[in-house]
Amino acid sequence: MPRLQRVLIANRGEIAVRILRTLRETGRTSIAIFSEPDRTALHVLMADEAYPVGPGPSHESYLNMERVLETAKRVRADAIHPGYGFFAENEAFARACAQAGIVFIGPSPETIAALGDKLAARKAALAAGVPVVPGSPGPVDSREDVKRFAKEMGYPLMLKAAAGGGGKGMRVVRSDAELATAWDLTRGEARAAFGDERVFVERFIERPRHVEAQILGDATGRVAFLGERECSVQRRHQKLLEETPCPAFDDATRRAFGEAAGRVAKQVGYRSAGTVEFILDEQRRFYFLEVNTRLQVEHPVTEMVTGLDLVAEQLRVAEGDELSFGDAPPEPRGWSMEARIIAEDPARNFLPSVGVIERVRFPQGPGVRNDSGIYRGYEVPVFYDSLLSKLVVWGGDREQARRRLARALDEFVLEGPHHNLAFQAWLALHPEFAAGNLSTQFLEEHWRPDALKPGPEATNAALLAAALHERSERQRVQIGRREDARGASAWKWMNRQRGGR
């Protein structure tokens, strides 16, 4: 296979910037695409070349398959990197690339299709001898069937709408008595929300951890396991902070976990970078969930401890090369954490925020990496997701990584939209987080918005700042109308206040 010299990035924001950095470092031409409001986005400014693909809404630009492929052909792209989201797990797009003679950087369309169907993926895992959450092999037909299941597995159970997703259509059942009403409610909701009343049963895992395996496969059929990532701290099923290694793992768990992930990947002939997701119960037993057939948002923590460039490995594999490390993946060194810096307001139930980045100063220094799509003066558009930047740190051990994260968050200056820096700092300093006691219930159990209340020192500083501001405002007023008497000046103040400054 010839070298992929011209690579189009079918994405935007921080991940487009991330990918173009590797393209530049490996001597390839980086080709950006952009929607109209993204004309001034960082990935456009930093790319070697950039071409427009349509208006703001994703389906008219970044998800406009025809336009993106036409652009790729016109500018003679050798390959397309899809990043994550958009076309990253789209079988049809991968197929269309192949038909257009353009290399899709990712697994084969067949792999994407096979793993995109959650039931098929679960079957592949079972076939590979990898544990899945115990449950009914298919939809259950009656309350009595659920009761029989409960006798076998014990309560609590989870009723899950077969067509569900995004955290909807799920209900925990803790006894036969609860089941009486839960059965009808769940089926009713499933019918209402998805037009499909089929319901599955699964064992309910209490306080689960979300742990995932980074895998990398090449064309020779070799699959490498590059360590796990713990992604338990979530809100509304969105990951907020990820780390590697998993604080709950010992060497034996890790070995078994890596072997399980590798077996799933080999079962489907996996090629390129992918992630096998598991949940971990409180007894450290892991259960297969699904495979993400793409580069993951949180891939940098794996890069920090292995020293690998996963995008560079994807490019090698796409060119038909072997993995850079052959059969010997580098031993992970130290600990890494990633905090997602998101435009949202923790004090108002994490309401998304937009606006102009008025001031930004990224944290720097030892062990700090920023993967970001913003710059000072940039206006965060309303059309795309609210991830502004990823703050990634490395430490010799978990404690150094965690303290470094807290240091870096403290150093991070970001003004304009609301953001979750203070929330992430709260998290990094929380004693349960420090102890590694994580689960997907972490926020429900520990987070209260008044945790961000400023202390007396901050309150004093705020008081002084407000006084300084009023002083300079007042000077401005007085300089402007030096002839005014006191009363008139006060009226001016009133007007300003009423004007909703």
Place this chain on the structure above:
Amino acid sequence: MPRLQRVLIANRGEIAVRILRTLRETGRTSIAIFSEPDRTALHVLMADEAYPVGPGPSHESYLNMERVLETAKRVRADAIHPGYGFFAENEAFARACAQAGIVFIGPSPETIAALGDKLAARKAALAAGVPVVPGSPGPVDSREDVKRFAKEMGYPLMLKAAAGGGGKGMRVVRSDAELATAWDLTRGEARAAFGDERVFVERFIERPRHVEAQILGDATGRVAFLGERECSVQRRHQKLLEETPCPAFDDATRRAFGEAAGRVAKQVGYRSAGTVEFILDEQRRFYFLEVNTRLQVEHPVTEMVTGLDLVAEQLRVAEGDELSFGDAPPEPRGWSMEARIIAEDPARNFLPSVGVIERVRFPQGPGVRNDSGIYRGYEVPVFYDSLLSKLVVWGGDREQARRRLARALDEFVLEGPHHNLAFQAWLALHPEFAAGNLSTQFLEEHWRPDALKPGPEATNAALLAAALHERSERQRVQIGRREDARGASAWKWMNRQRGGR
């Protein structure tokens, strides 16, 4: 020894920021000091506490020993970290700290004194069985003595003023004939420049490399060798780009080099972080030069490959603790390079530059670390040195590190003072640099200012930018005086031009 909770940093700029990061990560209070023009410097803004120590000139503030120590005592500092420069290698300051009951973070005053005298340091190296550049054991008295030397060692030789320094009072002699005039010239210069006509003879090492060993000693007498740094690319004896490992080293050389550095350090009972400097000839033989008894500007490259925090190790040693890694320093991984970003104009013979940082965007992403003392809007003061920032990169091998450096330099936005970003990019891409063919003669042999001439693509972009600028200027003029006829408008242009815009 009790924990050092409150640490005063007797320094400024990037190294003060570097040190306070470790203090924060280890839960200590960082105390900055500042001169009047440094009231808005980054180390003051970032520190937990900050106190004034006098006017701009160093000797009235950062080098005002009485004022600095009085401040340290008044604010109840447990320890002082001197950084590099200023008091870092000042025996009297280290002694005064001890007398004031404040821990000086560095070697003992006796070690500083012993290694500060270059002749004594050379003797210590010889006593430790470490090679020094072959030469006369003391001053030579006559031309005839030099000739006898030449018979023994062969030409070329170097005549060196005993009291010389900073590259002055040195002359290469390649034959008996040259010696005839060189002898009187060198003695005359030495007398004129230093008031001391004593002259030494040393073998002249052609195209030498400058390679140094990072060492770390603790109170138990243990001395660790943490790898070498190649610092050959220099201008006027100022290092510009450093890397580790040294591209000229093989394992045997490294082992012998590390052992030699360790012997010198043990000979003087070295404690804390230090650097043993050597020169390397074209046959890869190394010769001791001197010991720097402090943290080095280029220490981050060692941190990148070892994963250690050298400032944290210094703090441990100062508290009487052992080194964090005991007797097993971490195996270095990969390659690291550091480019010094300096306020100077490569096109005008590297003339230093000052001014306001109008815009700065640091390079980010995988394998990039910035240690910096600047921010947007900051005015670089005239009183201190012109190092603005250190760009440090890591790669799996030298080639990845070098390409990453080039990528990061390309991504670095810095406007305001003149700077050497384009020069560093030229260096990173130079074929001889890429091949690792380095010596302290690198710039003399390869650098020509017209290397920075822009290519046709850049020239076109500049042409367009100039046109756009004139268009917006013109619009401004026309909007301002809409009633004006064409002639009057042109006159306005003239005035603007004459005003020296």
Place this chain on the structure above:
Amino acid sequence: MKLWVTLEGREAEVTFRTEGDRLILEADGRHIEADFVRLPDGEVYSLLIDGRSHVVRVSPSAEGLEVGLRGSVIPVEVKHPLEKMLQAASGARAAACGETVSAPMPGVVVALRVAVGNHVQAGQAVVVVEAMKMQNELSVAHDGVVTEVLVAERAAVSAGQALIRLAPVTGGSA
């Protein structure tokens, strides 16, 4: 100079003056002094309070000022004494004027849950706005009756745009 400051729910009279680079402030019987300098970077101040270093940014907001400080944002309401007097007088009137639900950010109206004439209860969600791939329910703060619906479903709205107006219920909690 005197000000009325509301901070963290507490209101206090604040007296302050500057002497060169020093700011001297009295509030609630406390005396605070700081060395201050305005940074070349917008409405940003560096404060040294007894040596402790703080960088604070002040920006105007709908309710008064916001002070940004190490990743946190602290709302501060500052009133001039005369302003306070006048506002107290008009306070009673304002409370009875009903409520407006506005878009907190630019986005698209996904669902309208009420129509003109509907009675709603405090906390009830009345409209859903989608922005950045997230749906956000907007609710009312007080019981009331819907008097105006100012947008249609699928309409794009800008930050602060009024969406729904309500009148207070007679005898209800205002």
Place this chain on the structure above:
Amino acid sequence: MKLWVTLEGREAEVTFRTEGDRLILEADGRHIEADFVRLPDGEVYSLLIDGRSHVVRVSPSAEGLEVGLRGSVIPVEVKHPLEKMLQAASGARAAACGETVSAPMPGVVVALRVAVGNHVQAGQAVVVVEAMKMQNELSVAHDGVVTEVLVAERAAVSAGQALIRLAPVTGGSA
């Protein structure tokens, strides 16, 4: 719109116009088109020239404009046609007016190497200024005679401050 542009030592007449976000320029028989947008960040433009992405910053300098581009700074002189005409007329006069040596940066005068009345040759160092711990020799561009020495040794000087003035040597190369 027409301009005379001096760039990389070559002078050319440039004709350009804009159509919406496109800039169309002709110079030296070449035709260049670009998509442009001004970034919210000072006098900075993003240009897409046949898809190639460039971020350029324009700032005024003593000699005209400086265009910053990927770490490099490219000086550009831009003249309006009328301006050029007038300047050509006064050019001859200006050349005979002698030379001034100015401080290129703030610093301290460390050494004066000439006195009033001295003859100096092009390239000769006449004064040494120290800034940022570095000593910098300043030399003259043309042969001349020192007419004024405007500073003393150890004096602090600001950027652009005139230090020494020279008159041209009669018959010398101006």
